Amino acid sequence: MGISWIWGLVIAASVLYGAATGRIGEVGSAAMEGAGSAVTLIVGMLGATSLWCGLMEVMREAGVLSGLTRLLRPVLGRLFPSAGEDPETREALSANIAANLLGVGNAATPAGIRAVTLMDRGGGEATDEMCRLIVMNTASIQLIPATVAAVRAANGSGEPFAILPAVWPTSAVSVTAGLAAAEIMRRLWR
Numbered sequence: 001m002g003i004s005w006i007w008g009l010v011i012a013a014s015v016l017y018g019a020a021t022g023r024i025g026e027v028g029s030a031a032m033e034g035a036g037s038a039v040t041l042i043v044g045m046l047g048a049t050s051l052w053c054g055l056m057e058v059m060r061e062a063g064v065l066s067g068l069t070r071l072l073r074p075v076l077g078r079l080f081p082s083a084g085e086d087p088e089t090r091e092a093l094s095a096n097i098a099a100n101l102l103g104v105g106n107a108a109t110p111a112g113i114r115a116v117t118l119m120d121r122g123g124g125e126a127t128d129e130m131c132r133l134i135v136m137n138t139a140s141i142q143l144i145p146a147t148v149a150a151v152r153a154a155n156g157s158g159e160p161f162a163i164l165p166a167v168w169p170t171s172a173v174s175v176t177a178g179l180a181a182a183e184i185m186r187r188l189w190r
Contacts, residue, residue, distance in 0.1 A: 015055045030153035044148070044154025052104040059098065069094040079136075080119075080129045089118040093133070103147050112137045128186050135182045139174040142167055 018027030059065050069076075069090050076083075076087045076093050092115035099108035116130050126134075145167045152160035 017108060031132070034063060041151065045150045048146060048153065049102060049106055050103055050151030054106045055102070056099055056104065056107045056174075060095065065091065065095055068098055072097060083119045086118065089115055092118060096133070096137060101143045103140075103142040103145035103149070105140070105147055106139070127145065131186075132179065132182055135178040136175060139161070139178040140171060141175050142171045144178050145171075150172050164175070
């Protein structure tokens with residue numbers, strides 16, 4: 001709800017400024033141009049997002065996610081001790097992590113929601129493990145930044161994956177910093 005107010009204020013300020021400076025026509029033209037660019041970007045990203053989301057489904061059907069779940073079991077057990085005991089929750093966590101590794105936040109979100117739903121013990125409050133998952137999902141270590149590459153390709157980049165050397169350490173640092181901050185806040189809050 002807060003973001004709606006922010007966008008509303010930005011739009012109102014733009015219209016008021018355009019009217020006050022006699023450039024309301026330019027504001028209208030910029031709004032229409034921006035809307036057209038947004039549609040072009042969305043259509044350009046649709047194919048890439050479909051590809052990677054489809055790949056996630058193929059991985060699930062082929063049993064790759066089950067193998068990834070077994071591979072990630074020690075890590076998930078340390079990060080999510082109580083959630084790591086339930087096979088269904090482990091699978092949802094693994095699907096979330098796999099989607100994030102592929103840089104497909106659109107596919108990671110439903111798996112993350114499913115994992116949090118399974119982690120919920122009916123208390124109505126976010127547990128430390130839920131918060132940890134949200135931090136990891138938001139920061140996400142990415143091996144293949146598919147969504148960002150799709151945005152770059154849709155905007156005419158000749159080498160949409162040229163950002164890989166910067167993405168790997170940056171995403172690793174962001175997850176590490178996020179988990180450290182979550183742990184510090186957990187200890188301070190208690």
